[in-house]
Amino acid sequence: MKDTANNKDYALLSYHHIPGVHKIEIFERAGGYETMKECFKKEPEAIKEEVKASGLRGRGGAGFATGVKWGFFTKDRKAIKYLLCNADESEPGTFKDRFLVERNPHILIEGMIISAWALATQKGYIYIRGEFYQQAVILERAIKEAYAKGYLGKNILGSGFDFDLYVHRGAGAYICGEETGMISSLEGKKGQPKLKPPFPAIKGYRGLPTMVNNVESLAAIPWIMKYGAPAYKQWGTEKSPGTKLFSISGDVNKPGVIEVPLSTSLKDIIEIHCGGMRNGNKLKAVIPGGSSAPIFNAADSYLVKMDYEDVAAKGSMLGSGAIIVLDETRNMGDVLKWTLEFYHHESCGQCTPCREGTGWLESVFKRKEKGQAHISDIDLLDKTASSMRGQTICALADAAAMPTQGMIKVFREELEAYVMTPAKVMTKK
Amino acid sequence: MTEVLKTEKVNLKWNGIDIQAEKGSNLLKAALDNGIEVAHYCYHAGLSIAGVCRMCMVEQDGNPRAFPSCNATCGEGMVIRNDTVKIKAAVESTLQFHLLNHPLDCPVCDQAGECGLQDYYMKHGQYDSQMIDKKVHKAKVQDIGKNVMLDAERCILCSRCTRFTEEVTKTNELGILNRGDHAEITVNEDLKNDYAQNLVDICPVGALTSKDFRFKQRVWFLDEVQTTCIGCETGCSVKVSQNKNGAYRVKPVYDHDVNGHWMCDDGRVIYKHVSSPTRLQNASENINGLFVPVAELGVQAIVRGKKPKYILSTGLTLGEYAGFFNAIKGSRAEVALYTLPNLGPEFDGILRRGDKNANLRGAKTAFDLAGFDSTQAGLDKVLNSISSSDVVYVVIPEILYNEDHFNTLINKVEKAGVRIALTPGETLSSLRAFNYLLPVPSFLEKNGEILNYQGAKRTLRAGLSYGETSKDVSYYGKWVNV
């Protein structure tokens, strides 16, 4: 529980330094599954209260308090309901869940068993991103080990509680990371988000109550149950307590996954945890929460503290904690172009503003390739993006619109210059 | 429990107008029922909620986020607005997105004139286009069976059609393939359900059009007459689109008690005989197989004094039956009823029934009242008693589903001295067995009422008029006393 940068002894990554911890014997020798056994002696309501008291916020991106979300769930322990783990980590720049599952799948399984006991769900699914083949294999092996130990299946450890856990691989769609989209996909339908209300906690998978939680949220639960909510709250702020995994990519010396308490300043993350900027280049911009978050310029980046409130106050969002660092050699036009290409490709095509809007944003920004660009295109982009926001079932339209608007706000001149620079034309020989 | 919910009314304010609705009912439906115009594409009262077109966005007092009214329910004291600047701008931009990849081939599109995109563009359009980019092209002119044509490019992906095949017919022929702006409606196999042409009606744009109606007329040349389908005993409420050149199509009209929103594909063709080129329009005499127009007075002179025998069809209105039986009171005429044979199962679970006699109940009631036998035995008795001194009048059924069955009746009639057919339809070759043909009004040329399978009164309304086909309700009885 020390919070120095070198000794990563935090809640989530507390086992990661142990070699071979993905095997159940080594994990148990290190103290794994102890909390789970303790929890079966506790009342489910007590577990829920503890999680609520810890103030743990959903780590998938929206940051909705997990304990509160659990509170909406039906309290009828007999009713058929599902626990769904969202491991469809597809936001560009995010790779924390992959790291977690790859190195230590058992911490997730332990967290899921505790949650299942608290919520009385009879079946659990880990919906893992299609590209994570290796991680799915690791998870399957870990689940098999847990079944062999009797931690999963019928009558777990003589508690009379049944819980089955399955791994379901997605087919690689970004939108299946949205909880209702994931449920559609799991049901065997096209991965399209569903209308809310009703929310999944009321009517989810197969029309039954379903609790969807992120990998990181579920993996934090054993630690919270072991050391208690007050211990968890020592980190972070009042509204954003605890630690968080950040996946840092881009132009830093040491990119990767780190666990730091929330409210750590972004400057510290870049300078201390990531070893500063690569090649001594100057920082130009930071995308603080995955590709859908509005961008910060260098000045803002050094001021921001990485918690939900402060990032939001500065006009962006913490999201899944994917920090993308860009140095002075990067062209913001290219960044925006790739972002728009990504969201155009990933729009599910259900709601009109998103279906047509994401495609149009891309075509407007690429008008220079046909020699049709005009400086007013930037205004058109801004207007189109703003008319997409808040108009769709899920947040994908917002995810495409927010970085566009953020980029225009911060780097307008550069985008104008980018648009007006003629594209390199490949001529036929 | 549902009964309790139905009676409970709540008060809402929509754009400052007080409206009443059932508690828990759909908010958009409540507005539409109260005559408030709300732009919408994907919402259809007969289907589930998709919430994808994003046109029906509204604001509620105390809720910072705009939300689609189709996915909201009515509650007491709700204050809803869709005339705010924010909502108007949202609807405008959403319509712009709808039209972004639309091919704008209105000149060749049959939907033009009744198209949701055209209608809303007049109200919510952004008249200066900013679209100079390449549009996404999709497959056009696809015949997907059952008289339905698909143009994926015109589609706005409201998913009404896929929901229809999923929820109403449960046949699932249609689906949406691909993602993003490449998403398009496709068929996994050709349409096979018997309600396929409802897809044409529910499509708010020109993506699904009728092959039967294809390029026949522009819709603004047509008038609509609301009447009742005579295809079977269900008696669905329909409207027939027509102009002075004839009838062109049949569409269902919402009727809560009988047909709901839909009608079957068989009902779509009931207008065909009305404006057919072979429709009998004048009284005609059969001269060696050729029908030559003749004056009705001449026919009357020939049948005068002969004993009349009538074989009525089940297609007359209540008024026509009453007028007929009133006229034959006290005469020596014999009357029987020809009923069409059952086709297919008794009831297919949605609307269509095997009994094709539109007004069987009305006919039976009228026969019973007048003291005549309306059963098959009664018909056989009349047919067997025909002799050469008789004159037989046969009212031909409007739609003969099974011509062979009817021909057996004609064969028996041939013994009579004078055979007269009163036909509301086409000049069939089997009618050569008759000496004279007299035109009578089809269902589109008469006003009246029929009784459907529930015994409920359904109204027929006159729209067209051909030659001498329009007749008074007492026309059938006129021939008794000549």
Place this chain on the structure above:
Amino acid sequence: MILKADLYREHGFLKGLYLGLKVTMLSMLRNLFKHDRMTLNYPEEKYFYSDRFKGKHVLTVKEDGTLRCTSCMLCATYCPAECIHIVAADDSDKEVEKAPVSFEIEMLRCIFCGFCEEACPVDAIRLTNEYEMSGHAEQEWVADHYELAFRKSLNNGKGIVSTVDDKDRLKLRL
């Protein structure tokens, strides 16, 4: 004509007469010996109206010689005289989709208002400067699409290719 009694009083009779008839005489002499007179020896001589004249209709054709008309019937809808009759059908070319199988104009009913030309979204119908129309029987006055598009006077029977050709149209569709 303004009679100026002053002419006689001022110039005397002969000169007054000359001055009074000067314009008339000059016109007469010019018309006798020069050829810019207003009247024509019709039908040996013919007047040419400008292209904006609203005369006999023409249906334009595409580069491949088929009718440009898509039979959207907007002209028939607008026509105040209700003299245009179109029967539409599927075209074998899916890109075209809809084309007329019959396009008739009742010339005796037509009031040559030019609304059809204005209504047309694809430049398929134009009013030309042809004004010579004559015929005996009523049937001769119903112009079918062969007459309207491929009569002898139009490019020797080849028809007039409208300026929006197919490539341009496809280009406009982008």
